Amino acid sequence: MTLYLDTSSLVKLYVDEPGSDEVRQDLSEASVGATSLITYAEARAAFARHRRLGDITPAGFRSAKQDLDTDWTRFAVVEPTLDLCRAAGELAERYQLRGFDSIHLATYLHLASGGQSEVRFSSFDRHLNRAALAALRAETRRPKP
Numbered sequence: 001m002t003l004y005l006d007t008s009s010l011v012k013l014y015v016d017e018p019g020s021d022e023v024r025q026d027l028s029e030a031s032v033g034a035t036s037l038i039t040y041a042e043a044r045a046a047f048a049r050h051r052r053l054g055d056i057t058p059a060g061f062r063s064a065k066q067d068l069d070t071d072w073t074r075f076a077v078v079e080p081t082l083d084l085c086r087a088a089g090e091l092a093e094r095y096q097l098r099g100f101d102s103i104h105l106a107t108y109l110h111l112a113s114g115g116q117s118e119v120r121f122s123s124f125d126r127h128l129n130r131a132a133l134a135a136l137r138a139e140t141r142r143p144k145p
């Protein structure tokens with residue numbers, strides 16, 4: 001099973017917050033963790049926000065960055081192509097998503113449509129989770145060429 005991690009899930013691997021144990025457990029049960037290339041920048045921004053808010057110490061901030069850099073090569077990282085970005089644009093309109101959320105959803109759907117193995121979606125954004133469920137249902141109802 002492949003576990004697709006959006007940024008809200010990936011950050012929980014490096015910053016202890018509600019849901020961190022769940023994400024770690026889910027990732028340990030997956031054969032591979034996957035994410036979009038954009039997740040790197042979003043995660044670094046989230047670490048900086050946690051540091052500014054005092055949620056993590058300066059040492060914790062440095063550790064989160066270093067651990068992400070170390071782990072990054074272990075993830076299956078999907079680069080956002082023009083076709084994927086166009087699909088994301090359609091998803092953004094259809095499900096009223098923010099730009100990067102639509103890229104996460106398009107990336108997940110791209111992986112899920114590959115048919116190689118089960119792909120699960122991991123996000124702590126309720127709106128994005130609802131959109132992922134609706135989009136996956138729509139994809140499974142669509143006739144295959």
